[in-house]
Amino acid sequence: MHTELDHLAELAGKRRISRRDFLGRAAALGASAALATTLAGKAFAASPVKGGIIKAGLQGGESTNSLDPALNLSQVTFNFCKQWGEFLVRLTPEGGVEN
Numbered sequence: 001m002h003t004e005l006d007h008l009a010e011l012a013g014k015r016r017i018s019r020r021d022f023l024g025r026a027a028a029l030g031a032s033a034a035l036a037t038t039l040a041g042k043a044f045a046a047s048p049v050k051g052g053i054i055k056a057g058l059q060g061g062e063s064t065n066s067l068d069p070a071l072n073l074s075q076v077t078f079n080f081c082k083q084w085g086e087f088l089v090r091l092t093p094e095g096g097v098e099n
Helices: 002-013 019-028 033-043 075-085
Strands: none
Touching (some): 002 019
């Protein structure tokens, strides 16, 4: 069975099958979710690419929420910005930014 999983990981690494197909086929071969995810992580390891879409479903958000860290007035936007941006800069009391 490892030969088939290795072959799937190789196909995934060459982008010949999607991550979804890889996980589905690995599950069909009887691989556990943990093993398949580990193999998929290695197969799909790639350099980060700028851009893309992030979707988040958070309870308690408001229509006036902003991704501007200076305007985080609720826990929802604060938590989202912390997870998404990890506060690469901080606001100074004067309103400037620092690393």
